[in-house]
């Protein structure tokens with residue numbers, strides 16, 4: 001899975017920010033005003049010092065009161081505007097991040113399965129989990145620092161230049177020292193943070209592998225080996241983290257040197273200016289106070305460079321998914337064909353090099369046609385279904401589809417939610433009447449009465465368990481609600497068991513009415529009712545035609561059919 005560079009992250013963030021330009025401009029105005037309010041106090045204190053020296057303050061208490069009033073109101077105003085600015089900036093950044101996250105999930109769902117498998121599902125989980133968490137954690141520290149510091153630094157430099165350009169010059173001399181410290185840090189930190197993130201992803205992948213295969217690990221006594229592997233990858237994470245901390249410590253030491261130089265420089269300049277009479281003690285005091293005031297924002301900014309780097313490394317991984325090439329949409333060639341048309345041309349597919357699961361498949365499905373795919377185990381039926389569904393891209397040839405499609409496999413996922421939510425996920429605006437009608441049409445009316453809460457009953461692993469047949473009915477009812485033009489049923493009714501098999505077959509037939517159906521047939525009775533039968537052998541189409549024609553001919557299908565008719569439960 002790719003990792004986006006800073007330019008791409010910036011481009012995608014700007015895309016997510018598009019349409020919020022006015023909010024950005026208003027935010028900049030508020031933050032500039034907040035920063036400007038902040039320089040009133042140092043300037044007023046400088047005036048107090050000069051006033052005390054010249055005796056104005058003792059002779060005119062109203063002057064001191066007036067300065068005090070200015071200071072108090074500027075502090076209050078600055079705090080208010082600062083709070084508004086930080087809240088506004090946090091909101092804007094959270095919205096941008098939410099948009100990026102949604103786009104990441106959207107792209108992740110459209111990525112070819114093979115690509116996700118190649119990258120390791122741990123990588124994707126780590127990006128959607130660890131990286132999103134890193135960015136979310138960084139926001140509370142990064143946003144106020146970024147929002148406040150930039151404007152405070154800019155306004156303070158202007159304020160210092162107003163007192164005396166020499167003070168501003170000292171600041172400008174210190175800035176390169178800071179800049180060098182930051183540059184040195186940025187040169188090494190991103191790789192270290194990226195390494196840390198990658199090591200975390202590797203650890204997540206190893207943990208996931210071991211947990212998923214827990215039973216095999218136990219059965220084969222592999223626990224020690226797996227614990228060793230996890231310890232190794234965990235130490236790799238620890239190693240990267242220690243490198244990151246070492247880089248930070250060097251960085252902070254350099255920042256301290258920059259502060260020392262700045263403070264010393266201002267004192268020297270102030271001393272010279274006051275000595276030669278071109279500056280006042282009050283002016284030097286104000287300049288020193290302004291500089292001291294800067295420590296907070298500058299350090300805050302530099303401290304969060306750390307969090308910022310870490311967040312940017314994570315953002316690069318999030319945006320990397322967004323910019324990953326999604327599955328190409330097979331539209332060409334059938335764009336003028338009616339919805340429900342499927343065309344496979346010269347399709348060859350292999351999971352492992354040198355071993356073709358499918359070879360040179362030519363197949364066309366017309367709208368409304370039901371095609372049953374039969375054949376021995378491992379002959380490529382599921383691969384054919386997966387290619388038509390777009391789960392995999394063919395290695396050679398093209399798969400073209402027109403219209404919407406739903407794939408139903410044997411593995412039905414029941415979400416931890418109500419029965420209604422498990423059905424309306426196929427169609428968000430479905431009314432209860434539509435949901436009940438769909439359940440009725442797949443023969444699952446009894447399911448609603450069986451569950452105490454009816455449609456409101458929680459199902460899934462934390463709720464009331466459903467039988468395998470009920471899960472299949474749920475999947476078929478979802479198809480009715482989604483109302484696609486093309487349905488692919490990959491052994492979708494295989495779980496039923498003999499008692500439920502007929503009911504599920506009838507439900508599958510009901511779901512297929514008026515749609516194009518590709519069914520990987522588990523029982524030859526399903527093939528017998530299809531419009532066309534495709535018999536697979538060693539990844540190729542061995543025979544195809546209507547059931548009646550194939551059964552009457554003296555071919556492989558006829559032999560299968562005869563064997564099955566003699567002993568119906570024995571399938572293929």
Ligand SMILES: Nc1ncnc2c1ncn2[C@@H]1O[C@H](COP(=O)(O)OP(=O)(O)OP(=O)(O)O)[C@@H](O)[C@H]1O
Nearest residue numbers: 351352356357375376377378379380381382383384
């Ligand atoms: N994810 C995979 N990785 C590697 N090889 C695979 C994968 N899926 C299927 N195969 C191989 O591809 C070939 C075709 O498998 P496929 O599952 O399409 O056959 P099938 O006819 O549907 O079998 P069954 O009826 O047992 O489901 C088999 O040799 C199988 O081992």
